[in-house]
Amino acid sequence: MMLEETIKTIQRLNPEYRALARAKLDRLTKPIGSLGRLEELATHYAAISGEICPTLPKTMVFTLAADHGIAADGVSAYPSSVTAQMVHNFLSGGAAINVLARQVGSEVRIVDIGVASDFDHSPDLLMRKVGWGTKNFVNGPAMSRDEALQSVETGIELVHDAYGEGVRMVATGEMGIGNTTSSAAITAVMTRQPVSQVTGKGTGIDDAALARKVSLIERALHLNEPLPHDSLDVLAKVGGFEIGGLVGVILGGAACHMPVVLDGFISGAAALLAVGMVPACREYLIASHASGEPGHRVALDELGLHPLLDLELRLGEGTGACLAIGLIQSSLRLLTEMATFDEAGVDDAGHSQQEDA
Amino acid sequence: MMLEETIKTIQRLNPEYRALARAKLDRLTKPIGSLGRLEELATHYAAISGEICPTLPKTMVFTLAADHGIAADGVSAYPSSVTAQMVHNFLSGGAAINVLARQVGSEVRIVDIGVASDFDHSPDLLMRKVGWGTKNFVNGPAMSRDEALQSVETGIELVHDAYGEGVRMVATGEMGIGNTTSSAAITAVMTRQPVSQVTGKGTGIDDAALARKVSLIERALHLNEPLPHDSLDVLAKVGGFEIGGLVGVILGGAACHMPVVLDGFISGAAALLAVGMVPACREYLIASHASGEPGHRVALDELGLHPLLDLELRLGEGTGACLAIGLIQSSLRLLTEMATFDEAGVDDAGHSQQEDA
Numbered sequence: 001m002m003l004e005e006t007i008k009t010i011q012r013l014n015p016e017y018r019a020l021a022r023a024k025l026d027r028l029t030k031p032i033g034s035l036g037r038l039e040e041l042a043t044h045y046a047a048i049s050g051e052i053c054p055t056l057p058k059t060m061v062f063t064l065a066a067d068h069g070i071a072a073d074g075v076s077a078y079p080s081s082v083t084a085q086m087v088h089n090f091l092s093g094g095a096a097i098n099v100l101a102r103q104v105g106s107e108v109r110i111v112d113i114g115v116a117s118d119f120d121h122s123p124d125l126l127m128r129k130v131g132w133g134t135k136n137f138v139n140g141p142a143m144s145r146d147e148a149l150q151s152v153e154t155g156i157e158l159v160h161d162a163y164g165e166g167v168r169m170v171a172t173g174e175m176g177i178g179n180t181t182s183s184a185a186i187t188a189v190m191t192r193q194p195v196s197q198v199t200g201k202g203t204g205i206d207d208a209a210l211a212r213k214v215s216l217i218e219r220a221l222h223l224n225e226p227l228p229h230d231s232l233d234v235l236a237k238v239g240g241f242e243i244g245g246l247v248g249v250i251l252g253g254a255a256c257h258m259p260v261v262l263d264g265f266i267s268g269a270a271a272l273l274a275v276g277m278v279p280a281c282r283e284y285l286i287a288s289h290a291s292g293e294p295g296h297r298v299a300l301d302e303l304g305l306h307p308l309l310d311l312e313l314r315l316g317e318g319t320g321a322c323l324a325i326g327l328i329q330s331s332l333r334l335l336t337e338m339a340t341f342d343e344a345g346v347d348d349a350g351h352s353q354q355e356d357a
Numbered sequence: 358m359m360l361e362e363t364i365k366t367i368q369r370l371n372p373e374y375r376a377l378a379r380a381k382l383d384r385l386t387k388p389i390g391s392l393g394r395l396e397e398l399a400t401h402y403a404a405i406s407g408e409i410c411p412t413l414p415k416t417m418v419f420t421l422a423a424d425h426g427i428a429a430d431g432v433s434a435y436p437s438s439v440t441a442q443m444v445h446n447f448l449s450g451g452a453a454i455n456v457l458a459r460q461v462g463s464e465v466r467i468v469d470i471g472v473a474s475d476f477d478h479s480p481d482l483l484m485r486k487v488g489w490g491t492k493n494f495v496n497g498p499a500m501s502r503d504e505a506l507q508s509v510e511t512g513i514e515l516v517h518d519a520y521g522e523g524v525r526m527v528a529t530g531e532m533g534i535g536n537t538t539s540s541a542a543i544t545a546v547m548t549r550q551p552v553s554q555v556t557g558k559g560t561g562i563d564d565a566a567l568a569r570k571v572s573l574i575e576r577a578l579h580l581n582e583p584l585p586h587d588s589l590d591v592l593a594k595v596g597g598f599e600i601g602g603l604v605g606v607i608l609g610g611a612a613c614h615m616p617v618v619l620d621g622f623i624s625g626a627a628a629l630l631a632v633g634m635v636p637a638c639r640e641y642l643i644a645s646h647a648s649g650e651p652g653h654r655v656a657l658d659e660l661g662l663h664p665l666l667d668l669e670l671r672l673g674e675g676t677g678a679c680l681a682i683g684l685i686q687s688s689l690r691l692l693t694e695m696a697t698f699d700e701a702g703v704d705d706a707g708h709s710q711q712e713d714a
Contacts, residue, residue: 029446030453031434031560035676036649036669077388078704085703089386094696096387103683103690203388292393309666311684312393319392326460326683327668333460339451346442347435 002153007278009255013047021046027340037308041286041331048259048284049168053336056329057168059106061318062158062249063090063097066114066241067133068178069142075181075213077203080133083177084117090175091124096315097173100322104329106171108318109162113154114241128154130241137220141237142182148236148244155248163256170253171261171325172270173318174242180293183269185217185238187295189226190272191302198295231276246270254281261328263321264291264313268299275303288324289313359510364635366612370404378403378692385695386703394665398643398688405616405641406525410693413686414525416463418675419515419606420447420454423471423598424490425535426499432538432570434560437490440534441474447532448481453672454530457679461686463528465675466519470511471598485511487598494577498594499539505593505601512605520613527610528618528682529627530675531599537650540626542574542595544652546583547629548659555652588633596630603627611638618685620678621648621670625656632660645681646670
């Protein structure tokens with residue numbers, strides 16, 4: 001089975017590459033460690049990829065779209081129909097993710113993994129529908145266990161195809177009206193935190209709608225009883241097709257030794273599920289930013305990830321990930337393009353930490 | 358006199374442009390405000406430039422180099438000779454600032470405003486020497502008041518020249534062994550904070566050297582008695598030529614209605630002096646990042662600026678500013694390239710903040 005094989009393939013990082021990259025950074029014309037988290041990024045990238053002098057990796061953002069039954073209960077400022085409308089917007093290049101991906105030279109792969117309506121054929125849209133939106137999880141499971149598995153394996157396959165096209169870094173993105181509700185439910189289950197602590201205003205609902213959102217999630221968890229130690233069970237009961245797809249993207253990325261750049265809250269929920277399946281995949285994750293959604297911090301803390309950016313973004317699509325891709329590119333350029341002390345003829349007093357010269 | 362004229366030219370921002378940009382952002386295909394601080398950046402840029410649909414501005418990083426007499430007292434992990442060596446490194450394109458400026462398409466202007474040695478002619482090095490390094494300010498003023506004025510006016514002139522070349526956004530950068538000591542002294546004076554609270558390890562000195570650095574600064578402030586209400590006096594007594602130059606870059610940028618992207622601690626000290634001369638120039642400043650130097654936070658708090666990035670950088674040169682330039686470019690691309698709800702045919706429920714559809 002593809003999921004099981006993928007899980008077996010995922011290895012811990014090799015610390016040797018991190019040390020080699022560290023040694024290289026320490027010869028560059030700058031005080032030791034003075035590039036801070038950019039240096040961590042460069043050594044992390046080396047450890048993941050096994051490359052000390054990497055070229056900028058071909059990068060792909062997976063923007064997976066799906067609908068959610070729960071959206072019928074008024075948990076979003078927008079109707080479900082906006083999911084499909086935004087897919088059209090992605091295809092014509094007018095959405096935020098298109099703009100930011102263009103800036104960093106990243107490709108965006110738009111995937112219908114579960115939108116509630118059908119699309120005409122488009123060369124830029126991958127049709128991988130697992131279903132026409134999930135069921136409303138206040139009445140029972142969002143999807144079957146088979147559908148949950150299928151959504152994860154769809155994500156794995158997407159990454160394998162991309163790897164075959166030369167992609168060496170992936171990023172997670174999504175579109176799905178209602179998916180902060182699903183993500184809050186997943187985060188509450190996987191981190192054992194109260195629903196009220198991990199639920200936010202998503203696209204911009206008011207306080208009354210937020211209170212209803214919290215109580216709907218509490219009801220859904222009470223009814224469905226998702227099992228925290230069984231990520232597929234959680235995904236099936238309160239997840240979404242795009243969230244399952246992102247779990248697959250994360251696992252597939254780790255299996256292919258690629259950095260996986262996480263976007264915001266929904267990606268964080270997917271990461272909780274992926275790490276629940278195979279803890280080692282955590283080492284391949286780069287948290288791009290801290291979202292405005294309160295549950296995102298909780299998820300990142302649980303994952304032990306420290307976000308690169310804190311710009312109060314709460315858009316999704318993969319937008320925060322694209323900004324972080326720019327920083328990762330910076331770190332790799334510094335690692336590979338800077339002169340060493342020897343090359344530049346600069347006195348290197350920094351290594352000895354001596355106080356004067 | 359050029360400084361006085363420049364000060365008179367600097368105006369408060371026109372809030373009308375901010376509101377127009379805000380209105381445009383709210384028509385784009387995203388929930389209201391969901392791009393967080395990128396939206397603030399876009400409206401801030403519009404207010405500074407008076408443009409609602411800006412093209413990406415031609416950008417210049419001013420990396421001003423100068424030496425400091427105080428460096429003879431063991432306040433840095435590197436000897437003064439490294440300042441000149443690093444200028445050569447800038448000229449051959451091997452320093453971090455070269456790498457990061459290339460990434461965002463920004464030009465770097467390397468200026469010898471006070472290095473203690475002389476350079477052969479190079480087409481890429483501007484010779485604007487105010488002196489051959491400052492005097493050691495533990496024994497008296499670092500420079501004369503005339504030299505302080507000359508360094509500021511040099512910075513103003515640099516910006517005017519750049520403006521003439523089509524530059525529409527400037528960033529501050531510097532190189533000068535010993536300049537975190539000078540910046541800590543300036544920050545202590547301008548923010549009225551104890552020297553120990555604003556002094557850090559710079560390029561990487563040990564605890565004993567840090568203690569000596571603090572006590573040297575305390576001694577210098579006691580001896581020189583710089584006057585906080587007189588920025589030129591502070592600059593002359595405990596400043597540096599490159600810091601004076603950056604004061605000029607900031608004032609000149611504000612006078613030309615350009616955003617001024619501040620790098621780290623040294624730029625923050627220069628900003629304190631500039632704002633001391635003309636408070637309105639604060640509105641033209643964008644704080645790129647929070648440096649690892651403790652005094653930088655103190656300076657930014659005093660300036661009322663909230664940094665975009667917190668990546669534990671402590672290199673200077675303009676490196677943090679370059680990373681922020683990438684984010685500013687993101688914000689302008691989003692403002693100008695995204696589709697509106699109308700253009701994309703997406704239902705816009707967000708404006709009414711309604712809870713369901």
